[in-house]
Amino acid sequence: MNTHRVEPGTAVDLSSIDPHETGGLNKQQARAETKQLNRRLEALQELLYAEGKHKLLIVLQAMDAAGKDGTIRHVFDRVNPQGVKVASFKKPTDRELAHDYLWRVHAHTPGTGEITIFNRSHYEDVLIVRVLGLVPEERWSRRYDHIRDFEQLLADEGTTIRKFYLHIDKAEQKERLQARLDNPDKHWKFDVGDLAQRKLWDDYMAAYETAISRTSTEAAPWYVIPANRKWYRNLAISRILVDTLEGLNMSFPEQTEDLSGVVID
Numbered sequence: 001m002n003t004h005r006v007e008p009g010t011a012v013d014l015s016s017i018d019p020h021e022t023g024g025l026n027k028q029q030a031r032a033e034t035k036q037l038n039r040r041l042e043a044l045q046e047l048l049y050a051e052g053k054h055k056l057l058i059v060l061q062a063m064d065a066a067g068k069d070g071t072i073r074h075v076f077d078r079v080n081p082q083g084v085k086v087a088s089f090k091k092p093t094d095r096e097l098a099h100d101y102l103w104r105v106h107a108h109t110p111g112t113g114e115i116t117i118f119n120r121s122h123y124e125d126v127l128i129v130r131v132l133g134l135v136p137e138e139r140w141s142r143r144y145d146h147i148r149d150f151e152q153l154l155a156d157e158g159t160t161i162r163k164f165y166l167h168i169d170k171a172e173q174k175e176r177l178q179a180r181l182d183n184p185d186k187h188w189k190f191d192v193g194d195l196a197q198r199k200l201w202d203d204y205m206a207a208y209e210t211a212i213s214r215t216s217t218e219a220a221p222w223y224v225i226p227a228n229r230k231w232y233r234n235l236a237i238s239r240i241l242v243d244t245l246e247g248l249n250m251s252f253p254e255q256t257e258d259l260s261g262v263v264i265d
Ligand code: ATP
Pocket: 064, 065, 069, 089, 090, 091, 092, 119, 120, 124, 125, 128, 129, 134, 191
């Protein structure tokens, strides 16, 4: 299942990828299939935990209002809340800034049997950091290689990695931000600071293109997910995750003890 995958070594051109894509489905069809995949994901998570051999890291990156939170809510709808961890990476603290940029990230990577979702990630260190010039180019430009090596290390030590860029266009972002502004119950989600980032849209697209192109590897591939339609976004990601977990060929551990004679009184 290589739909939406950025083949390692190729340069991605985001302007050529349609954020409205629906895979030929309508909303109803997509939702029905997603529901089934939600159940499959629930079972696969349980198996992952029970087998205790693999670890899964999911990286979510996107512009503001592109739907990172909604993706987490809908794709993991059925999964046992104890089975998935979410690590959100915000503006680094002083203590985090006193270290290298991967320091705060490494500690949150999944352990055996775990699934961890990065809501933003070390990629911010070649995205916002590059766009706003928070460190000199000489520093951020070396980071693509560090990141490839870091992710290769995780993969070599048994982590399966899937990275998703939620692809919306600028008009869709405007609509979503406007909807938040128009609804007082959503004002808590409205961040005036997002407007400053929105002004830098083209710079962000360029930074995303470089990041995705330079770090989509066999060990840690990127997927560019058309995300203007939330229901297609949820379906596309669910499909990839189910397919990934099924590809691990997991099985429940052999029972070492014979339970056939056990009586509970
Ligand atoms: P939401 O707005 O949906 O609650 P969010 O992920 O946008 O979620 P915020 O607290 O609004 O969370 O924003 C986090 C901000 O921190 C983003 O603008 C992001 O670019 C920024 N950030 C994350 N990592 C870094 C970093 N390493 N250096 C500088 N800024 C960072």
